[in-house]
Amino acid sequence: MSLEVLKRGLLATVQDLGRKGYGKYGISSSGAMDSYACSIANWLAGNEGGEALLEITWSGFSIRFLQNTLASITGADLTPESGGISVPMWRPVIFRKGSELTFKRPVSGCRSYVAVLGGIDVPEVMGSRSTYMRAGIGGLKGRALQSGDVLKMNQTAFESLCMRSSVWSVEYPFQTVNWSAAPRYTYGHPHQVVRVTRGREYGDFSSLALERLLQDEYIVKPESDRMGYRLKGPQLPLVTPREYVSEGVAAGTVQVPADGQPIILMADRQTLGGYPKIAQVASVDLPRVAQLPPGGSIRFHEISQSESEGLYFEQTRKMKLLKSMIDYRLREGFHAAAGFEL
Known part of the structure; x- marks a missing residue:
């Protein structure tokens, strides 16, 4: 065959x-x-x-x-x-x-x-x-x-x-x-609301950055690929710029490099990352991100860790x-x- x-x-x-x-x-x-x-x-x-x-x-x-x-x-x-x-x-x-x-x-x-x-x-x-x-x-x-x-x-x-x-x-x-x-649900729509939990360095970002993250729209840039989705929107500044030790990252980790523009790590991501992590996309919403084309938009919505886990368990039940x-x-x-x- x-x-x-x-x-x-x-x-x-x-x-x-x-x-x-x-x-x-x-x-x-x-x-x-x-x-x-x-x-x-x-x-x-x-x-x-x-x-x-x-x-x-x-x-x-x-x-x-x-x-x-x-x-x-x-x-x-x-x-x-x-x-x-x-x-x-x-x-x-x-x-x-x-x-x-x-x-x-x-x-x-x-x-x-x-x-x-x-x-x-x-x-x-x-x-x-x-x-x-x-x-x-x-x-x-x-x-x-x-x-x-x-x-x-x-x-x-x-x-x-x-x-x-x-x-x-x-x-x-x-x-x-x-x-x-x-x-x-609407599958593959070019404008998605994506649920996130707080990242490891969430508290290192300024109040302005945290406000922008959850209120503003971010556009998927053309150079996005299987490694990561690069987004364009309001900058997300740290309270105080600093160096970070590289540590393990996962699919859906939202990193913010020095230019203040977030990157969502995807399937072919590197295994270590040294940029501050402002958020983590809920695993149930990663398919929505994966289907966003260049020019598509994302709005982030914060949920708790327990809510994210509950969404995962409920999806697992429905999938079975x-x-x-x-x-x-x-x-x-x-x-x-x-x-x-x-």
Whole structure:
């Protein structure tokens, strides 16, 4: 089982949920920028959630399925099409052998995820298949995908699913279902309110900086990438400029360098940081940040640590419920079924 990259687009890489436990060696976790969309894409494709998939940034990317393939598309709406027909997102899709999937233009958000049954078959590096381009490891040869690349897939259970699919004989480039796992909230909107807790050096910033952080709007700069989102807005000055000892940082850490412009650290962040940390993005809101395009805006809203933890536990509960519902629907096969949305 395999698929071929026809057009590389702006940036496409193989990712999973990232490598854990290697930060002390200076190795970033990497992984999908939007872990929410990554997990659901895998579930819809019949996987457990951590299998390797494609992360596609912006538009211009296209692939050809070299075998009949069960797949799904989540995350940003980059106008996916196959055979000139719009491909519905947030649901399982069976692509016929020879079908092409093309991402035309961004409508909302900036990162789409394409999962296939069994996952993308690339070697594990330190327990993960995620591409970490800065170190040249993981994914396909540690780099972004290029036109002409062929990726292997592990689709051992595909035929049994097709045998349960009453609509498989219809002549279209793909088949899908009439139910969806799309999120209810506005996903990929270019203007987001992002919840944060206080950072380690929160108290080192002036009262003016703290007021600006929570009242003003910050714009995502074009040089933002998988390492960090650079923001433009009112400066956030310290009470007294000083040097800081470098220490561990996490995804969502909001650092403020000497120019007073905040940076949100993302999946490919460095493992140590010496800039003062004014805030920490709640983990449940990191997918919202990951889908912000250049020119998009952020307003920060402060919550307590206990509130952030409560949001995480509640999301975990809902995600478990969603996976159970998806598994139930997949067991029914590709038959007409009542739709549902979560």
